[in-house]
Amino acid sequence: MADPILSVRDLSTGYGDFQALFGVSLDLAPQSILGLVGANGAGKSTLFKAILGLLPRAREMVTFQGRPIGDLPTRRLAQLGIVMVPEGRRLFRSLSVEENLTLAAEHGRGGAWSVARVFELFPVLADKRRQSATSLSGGQQQMVAIGRALVANPDVILFDEISLGLAPIVVNDVYAALPEINGSGISAIVVEQDVDRVRRLAHQLVCLNEGRVVLSGPAEDFTKAQLTAAYFGE
Numbered sequence: 001m002a003d004p005i006l007s008v009r010d011l012s013t014g015y016g017d018f019q020a021l022f023g024v025s026l027d028l029a030p031q032s033i034l035g036l037v038g039a040n041g042a043g044k045s046t047l048f049k050a051i052l053g054l055l056p057r058a059r060e061m062v063t064f065q066g067r068p069i070g071d072l073p074t075r076r077l078a079q080l081g082i083v084m085v086p087e088g089r090r091l092f093r094s095l096s097v098e099e100n101l102t103l104a105a106e107h108g109r110g111g112a113w114s115v116a117r118v119f120e121l122f123p124v125l126a127d128k129r130r131q132s133a134t135s136l137s138g139g140q141q142q143m144v145a146i147g148r149a150l151v152a153n154p155d156v157i158l159f160d161e162i163s164l165g166l167a168p169i170v171v172n173d174v175y176a177a178l179p180e181i182n183g184s185g186i187s188a189i190v191v192e193q194d195v196d197r198v199r200r201l202a203h204q205l206v207c208l209n210e211g212r213v214v215l216s217g218p219a220e221d222f223t224k225a226q227l228t229a230a231y232f233g234e
């Protein structure tokens with residue numbers, strides 16, 4: 001693998017006395033997609049929170065472009081180029097679609113992704129640009145959330161269950177954007193419950209079970225049965 005853009009090394013963390021992750025390691029190759037799978041409670045969201053500095057972790061446990069970043073606050077990580085699309089979207093309710101995107105762009109780093117390019121990626125949002133973001137369907141709100149991440153022009157996006165609560169046909173529309181996003185040079189870690197979908201999408205796979213990595217490697221190395229077994233901790 002080329003030098004990873006983001007690495008997690010032997011990361012252990014938790015909530016107070018409760019340990020949720022035990023020595024987790026992974027490498028995200030530049031311009032690649034890593035699929036992160038695991039049952040409810042396996043520790044996927046906890047890993048994202050730890051990468052983003054929302055949970056305790058040591059400086060050397062997370063490196064970005066070879067540099068330890070485990071001591072940096074979340075805001076600083078966004079400036080460096082690591083952002084998350086959270087489960088559950090979290091848009092500004094009183095703002096329109098366009099205002100949500102423009103505000104994120106103003107706080108971003110500048111680069112290839114503009115509000116106009118997000119409208120090209122998701123034309124349905126261009127049609128609804130003046131509507132309140134929260135008046136949109138769940139899938140469209142998810143597109144706005146992805147658009148907000150893109151206009152920050154990050155190098156890495158952490159996608160936390162972007163298909164949660166969406167109808168299957170809408171999930172297809174949202175997922176159809178990921179290859180283009182990746183093709184623009186952005187690397188991604190994608191948390192997804194649908195094992196088939198994540199196998200088709202990702203270059204690398206990591207499976208967590210009860211806070212430990214139980215499977216890790218190139219996506220083509222694993223059958224659906226192997227991945228499903230790891231998912232259920234068999």
Ligand SMILES: Nc1ncnc2c1ncn2[C@@H]1O[C@H](COP(=O)(O)OP(=O)(O)OP(=O)(O)O)[C@@H](O)[C@H]1O
Pocket residue numbers: 015018020038039040041042043044045046047
């Ligand atoms: N705020 C919290 N306080 C205490 N324990 C928590 C907290 N958030 C998560 N946990 C626990 O940490 C473990 C890992 O949870 P986490 O949310 O990371 O799992 P997950 O793989 O993202 O699952 P899901 O798919 O349900 O989001 C679980 O045992 C969970 O109960």
